[in-house]
Amino acid sequence: DQQVKQNSPSLSVQEGRISILNCDYTNSMFDYFLWYKKYPAEGPTFLISISSIKDKNEDGRFTVFLNKSAKHLSLHIVPSQPGDSAVYFCAGHNTNAGKSTFGDGTTLTVKP
């Protein structure tokens, strides 16, 4: 049972345009959702998070939207830059259990 699903393995956008990365989850016990970014040969780095009691969180060019009824969240990057090209992981965190569950990632390519 995959509790966190990122159904698009890859996404390609033009520099300056919006990138939208999607994530679906099934576990209602998640109380935080996080996005991590991973470059080759490095570990994932934290990007942005959202509490399950909120529907939007914004940090600069990055905005995460949460639709709790649909169990869906998305990461918007505006404007996209070539340096944003990386693998993006969505994760659901269960504070009581103390652990996060990750999706399989979406590879974003931003073309100059």
Add this chain to the structure above:
Amino acid sequence: DTGVSQDPRHKITKRGQNVTFRCDPISEHNRLYWYRQTLGQGPEFLTYFQNEAQLEKSRLLSNRFSAERPKGSFSTLEIQRTEQGDSAMYLCASRPLGTDTQYFGPGTRLTVL
């Protein structure tokens, strides 16, 4: 603060050998996690510690795997009698109390021949 470090970065071993990996978390992060990642997949939870106590271990972790965090600082992950299916990237992460953000190390890539 230099972040989470892992040693070695790469390990090639023959099937049946034992291997041990080390993780040094960010100082004063009381939680430490081990994950395994294979190509095309996200990090898969293996186990985690709060200080020196191992609080949870994934049922995916066979009894060939053991992890320790003896003084609540660095941690080791040992795999005994390695199998080819153990080939993966092993990631360590640490987390301070009161946040949900994990800080990952660069990983140890294990190849079992």
